[in-house]
Amino acid sequence: MSFRDTVYKITAKIPKGKVATYGQIARLAGNAKAARAVGMFMKKNPFAPRVPCHRVVASDGKLTGYSAPGGIVKKKSMLIHEGVMFKKARVDLSISRWSES
């Protein structure tokens, strides 16, 4: 299985109402320094609805990019709708950060 598939698999595990950082996913996938690559995978996102790429944020909780129509704004709305806590323009990681169970 390729690193990419692993990333998608992990991302798909993020529970509703929680978020994970690119670096965190990269680490779980085996490459702690592949956070950047992870971002690309989300951008591609071949498993659109199956993989909740909107639950992936930057290390500081900031919402970066979003390919789907609506962009960042839409992404933020979705997260709020799912119950994710926000701190201004950033996600409150101290509360909504996902802990791999």
Added chain:
DNA sequence: AAACTGACTTCTC
């Protein structure tokens, strides 16, 4: 095969 690109992260100032 080499170079370019980007939805990242971390360190300094």
Added chain:
DNA sequence: GGAGAAGCCAGTT
């Protein structure tokens, strides 16, 4: 806490 710079990875051209 905001701005700039350097490092790292996989995919695309």
